[in-house]
Amino acid sequence: MNKNSFRTSTPLFALSALALCSLTAINARAADMSVKPATAATVAANKAFGSESQLASSLEIEEASRGFIAAIEAPAIVGANDKVAFSVAPLNAFKGAAPDTVNPSLWESAKLTAKHGLFKVSDRIYQVRGYDLSNMTLIAGKSGWIVIDPMMSAETARAALDLANKHLGAKPISAIIYTHTHADHFGGARAIVDEADVKSGKVRVVAPEGFMDNAIAENVLAGNVMNRRATFQFGAGLPIGPQGQVGVGLTGFMSFGNIGLISPTDVITKTGQALTLDGLKVVFNLAPNTEAPSEMMFYFPELKALCWAEDVNKTMHNIYTTRGAKVRDALGWSKYLNELLDSFPDADVAFGPHTWPAFGNARLRKTLANQRDMYRFIHDQALFLANNGKKMDDLGNASFYPKALQEDFATRGYYGSLSHNLRGVYTYYLGYYDSNPATLNRYAPAEVARRYVAALGGANAVLEQGRKAYAAGDYRWTTELVNNLVMTEPGNEQARALQADALEQLGYQAENGVWRNQFLVGAQELRKGNTPAQVNTMGPDLLKALTPEMVFDMLAVRLNHEKADGMDVGIQIELTDRNETYALELSNSVLNNRRGRVLAKPDVSLALTTGTLMKLTVGKVPLPELMKAGQVKLEGDPKALGAVFANMEAPNPQFNIVTP
Numbered sequence: 001m002n003k004n005s006f007r008t009s010t011p012l013f014a015l016s017a018l019a020l021c022s023l024t025a026i027n028a029r030a031a032d033m034s035v036k037p038a039t040a041a042t043v044a045a046n047k048a049f050g051s052e053s054q055l056a057s058s059l060e061i062e063e064a065s066r067g068f069i070a071a072i073e074a075p076a077i078v079g080a081n082d083k084v085a086f087s088v089a090p091l092n093a094f095k096g097a098a099p100d101t102v103n104p105s106l107w108e109s110a111k112l113t114a115k116h117g118l119f120k121v122s123d124r125i126y127q128v129r130g131y132d133l134s135n136m137t138l139i140a141g142k143s144g145w146i147v148i149d150p151m152m153s154a155e156t157a158r159a160a161l162d163l164a165n166k167h168l169g170a171k172p173i174s175a176i177i178y179t180h181t182h183a184d185h186f187g188g189a190r191a192i193v194d195e196a197d198v199k200s201g202k203v204r205v206v207a208p209e210g211f212m213d214n215a216i217a218e219n220v221l222a223g224n225v226m227n228r229r230a231t232f233q234f235g236a237g238l239p240i241g242p243q244g245q246v247g248v249g250l251t252g253f254m255s256f257g258n259i260g261l262i263s264p265t266d267v268i269t270k271t272g273q274a275l276t277l278d279g280l281k282v283v284f285n286l287a288p289n290t291e292a293p294s295e296m297m298f299y300f301p302e303l304k305a306l307c308w309a310e311d312v313n314k315t316m317h318n319i320y321t322t323r324g325a326k327v328r329d330a331l332g333w334s335k336y337l338n339e340l341l342d343s344f345p346d347a348d349v350a351f352g353p354h355t356w357p358a359f360g361n362a363r364l365r366k367t368l369a370n371q372r373d374m375y376r377f378i379h380d381q382a383l384f385l386a387n388n389g390k391k392m393d394d395l396g397n398a399s400f401y402p403k404a405l406q407e408d409f410a411t412r413g414y415y416g417s418l419s420h421n422l423r424g425v426y427t428y429y430l431g432y433y434d435s436n437p438a439t440l441n442r443y444a445p446a447e448v449a450r451r452y453v454a455a456l457g458g459a460n461a462v463l464e465q466g467r468k469a470y471a472a473g474d475y476r477w478t479t480e481l482v483n484n485l486v487m488t489e490p491g492n493e494q495a496r497a498l499q500a501d502a503l504e505q506l507g508y509q510a511e512n513g514v515w516r517n518q519f520l521v522g523a524q525e526l527r528k529g530n531t532p533a534q535v536n537t538m539g540p541d542l543l544k545a546l547t548p549e550m551v552f553d554m555l556a557v558r559l560n561h562e563k564a565d566g567m568d569v570g571i572q573i574e575l576t577d578r579n580e581t582y583a584l585e586l587s588n589s590v591l592n593n594r595r596g597r598v599l600a601k602p603d604v605s606l607a608l609t610t611g612t613l614m615k616l617t618v619g620k621v622p623l624p625e626l627m628k629a630g631q632v633k634l635e636g637d638p639k640a641l642g643a644v645f646a647n648m649e650a651p652n653p654q655f656n657i658v659t660p
Contacts (some may be wrong), residue, residue: 025629029395033527035243036501037070038100041473042508052106056112059363060409064112064356069126070167071117077159077255079133084349085155085257086131090240091116097475099242099509106516109315109414110246113355118163121357122349125305126168128160132255133234134353136160137307141278144174148307149353150188153257157188167585174278176262178207179309181215182297183259183351190260190541198262204277207264208286208296215261215294216545218325219555224651226324227535232657233323235517236534237524244520246515249315249414256534261376261541268296269337285343287311287336290320297340304348306364311370314355314409320417320424322514327428330421335377337585341368357656367410374411377402378418382425395568417512446660449487452488454634459485459492466498475509478502487525489658499658500526522658533653543618548575548582548610551617552593555648561589562646569640572602586644603640607633 038046041455095116098107114342116130124140136157137148145164151157173193178186183473189205197203218226222387232239234254238244244546245253266275275282284298299306310317312332319330350364351357353414358364385395405411413419433440442448456462466482469475479502486496499525507519525531546554562588571584583597608616615621623641626632634641 007277018565031150031497033493033497033500033529035523036504038244038508039473039505041308041475042505043100044104045473045509046098046100048511050098056108056409057620060112060280063359064115065315066357066359067120068115069118069120069161072131072159072163077257079153079155079257079403083256085153085157086253086255087240088116091130091252092540093241094246100352101242101435102246103509103511105412105511106246106249106513109249109409109412109513110252112314113247113249113252115356117362119356121351122303122305122359124303125351126164127357128163129237129356131160132156133251133253135351136163136164136188137351137353138168139280139303139305140168140171141174141280143278144172146175146277146280146340147173147192148177149185150176150388152184152187152259153255154188154191154260154501155257156255158191160188161192168417173203175204175206177277177282177298177352178205178211178264179307180208180292181211181218182292183215183219184254185310186215186261189262191258193262195262198265198395201265204266205264206266206268206275206277206282208288208294209267209269210288210294211264211267211275211353212545213547214292216542216550218293219542220546220550221258221557222324224653225655227533228653228655228657230323231531231534232518232521233321233514235521236314238517238520239587240380244651245517246513248517250317250513251315254535259536259541261545263545271343277315283344285336285340287333288334288630290336291328293326297336299347299447300342304346306340306344306347306350308350308352308368310353311340312350312352312368313415314367315414316374316411316418316426317374317422319421320427322420322518323418327424328380329428330375330379330425334372334379337368341372350361370405370408370411373402374405377405378421383429385422385428386430391436392423392426392430392432395426396420398422413512415512415514417515425657428490446487449484449660452484453488456484458479459489459495459609463498466495466502470498470502475502475505477508481570486658487660496526500524525658530654530656543614546614546618548578548580548613549593549595551613552582552584552591552620555617556591556593558648558650559589559591559644560647560649564591564644565589567643569604569644570602571641572599572605573613574605575610575613576607577611584644591644602636604634604636604638608639627631 025571072088076084077086079085091114094111098104103104119129120129121127126138128136132151132153134149134151136151151160175187193203198205203428236244238256240253268286273284273286281301282298287295287297295309296310297307297309319328326491328628347361347364348361349357358367382395385398401418453459453462462481462485466478469478470479479499482495482499485492486499489495503519503523509515510516510519522533567586570584573582573584578594583594583599585592608631616623616626627634
């Protein structure tokens, strides 16, 4: 196994005279922007990888298939206006030996994550898997279903519940449990329960402490950049198949439906806390700042069933996620799993919102122990190397991974990789700087690229060197070289085509599903332009759940600080429905906010409801229109308010990544 969970290119091959002579001819040809097959170097690399890898064991295959009841027969899950929220048909194509364009280890993972349908886990416990980024788990309570993590989209959640009710008998939903704060674990809630039933107490919604703040905050301040980067992580816009998406190791494919949110009625605040939900006792273990800022695992004593949330999966997870998020606490993660081993020693089955269950006490405890050791190793090895002077990119190329973890399918790098996780731990403790003064004050990337291209002798020289590296199968070096030319001359089609071809071969060789998607989306954008926005996690429900302070913080990061330089504006806001007062103060190009502060001489004062505030700030309803409707009372100089809002700029959801 390549210890970085990514197959590096094979060593340089000798270039033939024909290949050398063809370089000049290639320069004269129009750029070929088509998707390419695997090169001979990639075929050889993948063949060698398959022969040296411990691929999925028969036990893993059996557990992923166990308890199958039925699958959705329709080729797609369709929402309003006949929009496809999720394609089912491509899942059935993941069979047989790996094609040349997919790393054979990743192909084995993809075949398991593509297994889809309704499965019986154990007595009274069922899962619907394969129709979204996450599973939906259903547990039969005394009067109805206890649903754990209602998937990401309303359309897929509804289809999953319909599948279960069709084959198991229709039941009302008595409770929902959110394991943590990521959208693929709560987004479908509104499709399967009526919020009125939640407010009346008929349906309980349980979540870990800090759930609402963390679920919303991640999608507000940095939501735009995370959504754009998630396009690369999850391969949004790529076709599903051997030359496109094959899943991300943790799961199969993303849905593209409507994301909602229903607030919890019950909040778990400490480990050991217990609730009785629809006749079943549930004991909770909090695990904050692990896979999510707010996360919890829990146990059903009567069923001897453990939900280990997204802290245990049949793959390595992310300490640093390439879509971008706060770096996770690898040491804390390992300690919470160590605690879990002692908390519920009689558990006989364990399941989570991704991948498939572990069956039997010995099996689940071994899985849990290996996952604990994996995160502890990542943490300790990163600091061991850093404390011995290794830099962050040295960690990205580290070669050692314990043999037993290499050979356990569940601790291989199909989703997280050893390479980017070791670097994540480095960043968690030490930040971006390696303490070498030469890297302290670098030029901006495009300027560095321009200077490198000039130093190498210009665009044609860089292209020639890049083509030599590509012909030799050294795709990592090709991308390093040609990236400089693309950043210098983004309109150079020969450079874009060569960079795309090299990224594509790196994708075909990657064992890690996320890395594959990153490479292939990069190649696609170089050939076709930026991928249209696929997911918007800032839906109406999340916006509605914003606190006023979150709204004002969101406005502050959207302020064009250069244009606002030199302005001093004081805005007093009274939220009449909350009996709250806020002061917004623009000074030194920043917009501060403070609840309860009363300004001595505000430039302008507004009295309005929270709902009207949302219309004004998020809904972009013009202030005069709201004033005319009697929804806003204004005193003072309206131009002061206009000066602030005129300098707000909505972020670009399709900003460039592989070009300047």
